[in-house]
Amino acid sequence: MPLHDAHYQHWGGAHTGIWGRRWVIAQNGLSACLRSKLLRYVVLVSWVGGLLMAAFLFFLGQLLVPDSNMTRWVMQISPDIRAFVRMFTSWLQDHPEVSVGTTQNVLFYYYGVYSMPLSIIALGMALPALITRDLASNAILIYSSKAVTRGDYLLGKFCTAFGVMTLTWLGPLCGAWFVGNLLAPDWTFFWHARIALIHVLIFGLSSMAVLSLLALGVSAVSSREKSTPALWFTWWVLGLAIQPIALHTLQWLRHLSFGYNLKQIALAVFHLGRELQTAQDSIPILGQLLRQVPPATRAALDHPLLGGAVMGLAVMLLTAALIVNKRVVPE
Amino acid sequence: MTVLIRAQELSRWYGIVMGLNNVTFQIEPGLTGLVGPNGAGKSTLIQIITGQLKPSSGQLTVFGLAPWNNPPLLRRIGYCPEGEAVPKELRPLEWLEGLGLMSGLRADEVKGRAEAILDKVKLPREHWGKRLGQYSKGMKQRVKLGQGLLHDPELLVLDEPMNGLDPMGRQEVAQTLKELSAGGVSILISSHILAELEALCNNILLLNWGRILASGSQKEIRSDIKNWPEELEIECDAPEKLARHLFAAGVLAGFDLSPEEGLLRIRVKDAASFYEQWTALLLESGAMVHAIRSRSRSLQNIYDKVTT
Amino acid sequence: MNESPPISSFRATGTHARPGLAGAFRGLWLLTWRSQLTLRQLPVRLATLLVLPLLVYMTVRSTDKWALRRVDLGKSSEELINFLQRLKRERIPATVQTSKALGDILDHETQQSELTWQEWTSESPEARLQRLKDHVANWDSRILSRAKAVLDDREFAEFQVVQQRHRDHVLLKLTEVSVPWSRTEPFYHWLINFYFFLILPLTCVRGCGPLIRDELQADTLGFLITRPVSRARLLMLKYASQVAWLEILLLLETLLLFAAGAAREVPALGTLLPLVLGVQMLAVPAWSALGLFLGQVTTRYMAAALLYGAIVEMGIGRIPTNINILSIVRHLQTLLSQNAAVYALYAWPSGKVATAVGALLVAPVIFLGIATLLFSVIEYHHAAEMQK
Structure with missing residues (x-):
């Protein structure tokens, strides 16, 4: 029939499920974050770091192959280095768990912990797109009029923050592990380096969850776009600044810094103290170098303050939950 | 006659976008309306007049002086911007006192002056204790108008001052502006509410696409537009009968009927000749006429005609 | 229609002078402090003002408390609990008298060692570290020699493991700060x-x-x-x-x-x-x-x-x-x-x-x-x- 009914009609097509709607909130949030040129630069820098890490793993892997171009090039430097490299590489080939497993575990600890600031910066830039702008524009009222609950909305925003950090942290970490081992001289590298990957996933996923929840709390503090990133960065910087004073006075003050708490969790997950002890006891020459690490530093590595870190993070998360509960309500 | 504002080949661009395109005009003292659609260049022109922007080329003078960074000139100009933005944390008296001191009022007189201004713009006293962030749109508009009047300017420039006001409020603002104009203050007002401007302004300045399309009084503009048939709206008891009679008399260029409303809208070929015959034609038709309105004389009509 | 009240014209009185520096500053000062000192912002402002002085008060010890400070050799009660739990895991029965005796030894030796430690001024960090290690070693050996007298061989073997861990943990914690403030x-x-x-x-x-x-x-x-x-x-x-x-x-x-x-x-x-x-x-x-x-x-x-x-x-x-x-x-x-x-x-x-x-x-x-x-x-x- 030529004429169609153009009047208002109820939607008769298929409805997406609740996860589809949550995905839309997360996806829109992530798109809003990625509109920022600076954030895109941070993502780029993070992946460049991942590539460099993969290149370094490739380099290390090549050193384990006696007749590789890398080994031949290094051995050309001087006769002493040639002798050292021969002895070192033959030892490493006999002890793959240490040469591959321990080395990658230690490397990924340092890469994971020292690339965390980039993610913190990225999350700070993404804060306005989480809850802040929605508070300013009353979009929460619009969301609440749709078929999504407050929990769905928050879950979607949580996934936005999680997505940002996947792009800047977990993605490059896992990518570096995969590419680094793909470029290894042997497929067994994947097996020997499995522990490092497991540790990366445990630490990465748990830290990202914690940081995402904290970010939600901070982004709900104010409806002003400039205030929430300022609060986030101020908290981070002051947390770092307080460390030297706290170390000499009230040690629990160190746990006011989320960066410090997450570092303690990293130490516990990666068992860095134990790994360094293994490396010190097993690997020639490196052991002598590691013995020169100051006792204070070794003490910190061997005994992470996990209990305090967990309690500190729990208090922060509780505060964030209270803030979100109070602020994210349709007016 | 003295010229208040003179623009000579004035242009202003934002990157590759032309805000004002080589405009030349003069504004004389009195009440002048600035009319144009969104993006016509009204706010740009107002911001140049009030010294917030510089011309990209050409020149504009107010009281014979260039407004940019010109404190003696700014003493003579009052400005009420578009938009709802006001300092949210301040109370109206606090804000007006601060601005008043900045405008040269003495410390001992500024408070009294601020209170008098708030009374003049009819902001109820029971709201004076609240912060500006808690005000409705209309209340903010009144306070904004008040800050423009604080230092008794000779020229008051208002960008969409009726926005957010209810009909009563618009009437009160219009009354205030008429009183100011009668007191010797020149007013330049931009608005989309053309009916109010029509009743308020002696002269209008029509803008579109950054160009001046017309300037002068409404009568001058209308008479300048050629081949523009007179349009009338007649409210009567037998519109069909009247239409048949007028059509037979050969005076109509066209007509529209709304019998259910009792309305007949006609376009006449020759206005002068029509008016000479009108009384006779009406008596002959036998129709009972309740009201006649000229649609072509309205500012809306001029605006539509000029901007299409 | 109500007419709005007339207001005096300044032009009549000639108040057309430019604002002086003082007047303009006064106006801006009014706008500045009034927008930043509001009742709504007051709790946050007070909190931010008081946080740092509170931290100072908490982290600087009074002279009395400073005089009573001791080196921290951990909680002897925790060590005792760890030991008893270990005995339970190894299915070694422990008597109440043994527990009490061992607890008294740990309390006494820990307290004594904590009180006898002195910080010396103008001591190099290396010398202090060595002195601290010696002090902890002395404390450890005194505890072990007294515990041997009250525990049997199996109990003592388990106690040695617990005490070693406790000693290492204490030493690592003490050496975290090489130069105390x-x-x-x-x-x-x-x-x-x-x-x-x-x-x-x-x-x-x-x-x-x-x-x-x-x-x-x-x-x-x-x-x-x-x-x-x-x-x-x-x-x-x-x-x-x-x-x-x-x-x-x-x-x-x-x-x-x-x-x-x-x-x-x-x-x-x-x-x-x-x-x-x-x-x-x-x-x-x-x-x-x-x-x-x-x-x-x-x-x-x-x-x-x-x-x-x-x-x-x-x-x-x-x-x-x-x-x-x-x-x-x-x-x-x-x-x-x-x-x-x-x-x-x-x-x-x-x-x-x-x-x-x-x-x-x-x-x-x-x-x-x-x-x-x-x-x-x-x-x-x-x-x-x-x-x-």
């Missing part, structure tokens, strides 16, 4: 490192950076620049009123910090306070002017300030070259070093006081001058600002 040292670190060189500059930059940008983004700049005040004068007076506000706020904070220090009997505060207040009076305009200049140049003025801090203050300022005169921190250090306690603690390289004062007076003039020039010449447009 004196009683009053935390006060100076809070005051100088944390407050003076971190909080104060950040507060000033945050306070003055968005002086124009905030007005622009809120679309209220038009109300100010259409007043009969030149753009240069407007910016300078806005800066002056904001600096005055910051001086008052930071004066309060400094006084509260010193009050906390006095409550904890930090000596010689009477000579330090005037110096700190005087240097602060110079520091606030300098940092504020820097913030204002950065705010005129970029919307990301805080990031720019951190970059400035990294490059100029932490980089150039620490290198002995001719251009380290650019570092504001360096000049502040020169002035603060005039206090003996501060100098003894930090031993900053000393410069000339006159140069430092001169540089701190010139810096705001330069930054403010450039900012004023920019503001006088550049238009600031709300629509363009919102697109950034």
